[in-house]
Amino acid sequence: MTVASASERARTPRFPRYRPWTVSDFNDSSVAGADTSVTIEAAALVDDELVAAFARLIPQLSSSSPAPDADQLGLVVHGDDTVLFIARVDGTIVGSLTLAFYRIPTGLKSWIEDVVVDDAARGHGVGRKLNEAALAEAQARGAKDVSLTSRPSRETANRLYQRIGFEARTTNVYRFKL
Numbered sequence: 001m002t003v004a005s006a007s008e009r010a011r012t013p014r015f016p017r018y019r020p021w022t023v024s025d026f027n028d029s030s031v032a033g034a035d036t037s038v039t040i041e042a043a044a045l046v047d048d049e050l051v052a053a054f055a056r057l058i059p060q061l062s063s064s065s066p067a068p069d070a071d072q073l074g075l076v077v078h079g080d081d082t083v084l085f086i087a088r089v090d091g092t093i094v095g096s097l098t099l100a101f102y103r104i105p106t107g108l109k110s111w112i113e114d115v116v117v118d119d120a121a122r123g124h125g126v127g128r129k130l131n132e133a134a135l136a137e138a139q140a141r142g143a144k145d146v147s148l149t150s151r152p153s154r155e156t157a158n159r160l161y162q163r164i165g166f167e168a169r170t171t172n173v174y175r176f177k178l
Contacts, residue, residue: 042083050086051073076098
């Protein structure tokens with residue numbers, strides 16, 4: 001039996017990149033407030049449109065984090081362990097979600113980060129569709145579970161996560177700033 005070295009494994013993607021990945025199945029008009037013109041896709045390239053969308057969206061997510069530039073977005077879009085989902089309404093990017101994967105000795109896990117929907121598009125099922133696409137991708141890759149955090153003040157988002165099926169965990173989350 002041949003065992004690949006860690007550097008060989010790092011160079012060989014374990015999972016194929018699913019590009020482009022349009023999720024028309026999540027355009028479910030039975031969801032209250034759903035807008036059937038919403039489409040979800042995995043970003044396949046970084047262009048001026050994507051950079052401009054993040055310049056508009058990130059300030060709605062965080063006042064302390066600057067919007068990413070094209071190089072930073074490229075690391076996410078082309079990373080083997082990340083999928084950047086974008087939501088479009090009538091062709092315009094109105095939301096995004098980053099799904100990150102990591103392998104530990106007990107299995108493959110995934111984490112949802114930086115979910116943001118443009119103020120003007122909220123309440124129309126965009127956040128739900130982004131999350132459903134991420135959950136489908138995580139399941140397709142064999143992840144054990146998907147985790148996320150959400151500030152308690154984000155009451156609407158927290159209700160959405162619970163309706164989708166996320167369960168609050170009794171744990172402490174710690175952060176060490178570098």
